[in-house]
Amino acid sequence: MRILLAPMEGVVDHLMRDMLTRVGGFDLCVTEFIRVVDQKLPKRTFYKLCPELHHGSKTPAGVPVRVQLLGQHPQWLAENAQTAVELGSPGVDLNFGCPAKTVNKSKGGAVLLKETETLYNIVKTVREAVPVDQPVTAKIRLGFEDKTLAVDNAVAISEAGASQLVVHARTKTEGYKPPAYWDWIAKIRQHTDIPLVANGEIWTADDARNCQQQSTCTDLMLGRGALALPNLAQTIRGVENPMPWEQVASLLIRYSGYEIYGDKGRYYPNRIKQWCGYLKRQYGQAEVLFNDIRRMQNADDIVAVLKRQSSHVKVA
Numbered sequence: 001m002r003i004l005l006a007p008m009e010g011v012v013d014h015l016m017r018d019m020l021t022r023v024g025g026f027d028l029c030v031t032e033f034i035r036v037v038d039q040k041l042p043k044r045t046f047y048k049l050c051p052e053l054h055h056g057s058k059t060p061a062g063v064p065v066r067v068q069l070l071g072q073h074p075q076w077l078a079e080n081a082q083t084a085v086e087l088g089s090p091g092v093d094l095n096f097g098c099p100a101k102t103v104n105k106s107k108g109g110a111v112l113l114k115e116t117e118t119l120y121n122i123v124k125t126v127r128e129a130v131p132v133d134q135p136v137t138a139k140i141r142l143g144f145e146d147k148t149l150a151v152d153n154a155v156a157i158s159e160a161g162a163s164q165l166v167v168h169a170r171t172k173t174e175g176y177k178p179p180a181y182w183d184w185i186a187k188i189r190q191h192t193d194i195p196l197v198a199n200g201e202i203w204t205a206d207d208a209r210n211c212q213q214q215s216t217c218t219d220l221m222l223g224r225g226a227l228a229l230p231n232l233a234q235t236i237r238g239v240e241n242p243m244p245w246e247q248v249a250s251l252l253i254r255y256s257g258y259e260i261y262g263d264k265g266r267y268y269p270n271r272i273k274q275w276c277g278y279l280k281r282q283y284g285q286a287e288v289l290f291n292d293i294r295r296m297q298n299a300d301d302i303v304a305v306l307k308r309q310s311s312h313v314k315v316a
């Protein structure tokens with residue numbers, strides 16, 4: 001079983017990838033998307049979203065990080081894919097699932113799921129531009145408003161030469177509302193041999209098993225579930241029990257930048273609050289913590305609260 005950490009713009013940044021891959025259980029991370037419009041982007045754009053490129057495109061725990069691109073023009077995507085790979089990204093991932101209005105209005109993300117031929121052209125052009133030993137992978141939803149093109153889109157992406165397809169098992173219109181329609185991934189599998197990865201609504205080890213059964217996929221991608229339960233991947237692998245809150249509090253301190261940058265370093269008060277929002281799903285303590293720190297703007301104050309709650313268990 002391979003478990004991938006989902007790309008999450010504004011949430012799963014390099015610090016979060018560092019932390020979650022130290023906790024363990026992940027085989028691959030995908031970056032937040034890099035928006036490609038009509039130009040070859042400067043290298044600094046890639047380094048900003050994927051600082052791991054400075055270190056062989058791996059997190060400190062050694063897990064590979066693949067750059068994700070989002071756009072609509074095959075040629076510009078291809079040129080930027082070349083840059084990503086030249087900088088060390090292990091292949092490139094293409095985002096065809098983003099529901100954001102601004103992105104869809106300019107014909108990027110999930111809106112392309114209405115245009116099977118465009119999907120094909122993008123994947124084929126990128127595939128031809130990137131060295132053969134570097135994977136070109138894609139991520140889709142089941143459709144834009146309905147699922148009528150789900151199979152056609154997957155087949156087109158496969159025929160264009162992609163080597164892996166992550167399927168977030170909902171349409172754009174269904175957003176993030178449960179359920180995820182994992183059985184649709186099984187339908188896709190009946191029509192294509194492309195290695196599939198199931199994604200959407202996996203919060204517990206039981207969900208993972210149900211998803212595997214219904215989707216017929218062994219491989220999984222975890223998004224919000226991994227933020228709600230940082231060692232979800234390890235619980236799915238059956239090697240750990242859900243992490244106790246004290247350990248989560250230690251992770252929060254690390255995420256605050258306190259341990260990495262020292263007392264006067266960079267802090268991420270808003271990011272801590274944002275992460276609490278996800279943790280609330282699994283930990284009642286996160287709700288209490290959120291209320292305690294909600295009005296705090298000074299990260300020292302937040303870290304002081306966290307230190308009282310943490311187990312002082314250091315993450316490796």
Ligand SMILES: Cc1cc2nc3c(=O)[nH]c(=O)nc-3n(C[C@H](O)[C@H](O)[C@H](O)COP(=O)(O)O)c2cc1C
Nearest residue numbers: 006007008009032033095168200201222223224225
């Ligand atoms: C805040 C947020 C940001 C996201 N950013 C991206 C992104 O940059 N690229 C992408 O392909 N998917 C993105 N997604 C979708 C996730 O990768 C994933 O497909 C989705 O959350 C469903 O999986 P989950 O139920 O495990 O969270 C994002 C989702 C959320 C909630």
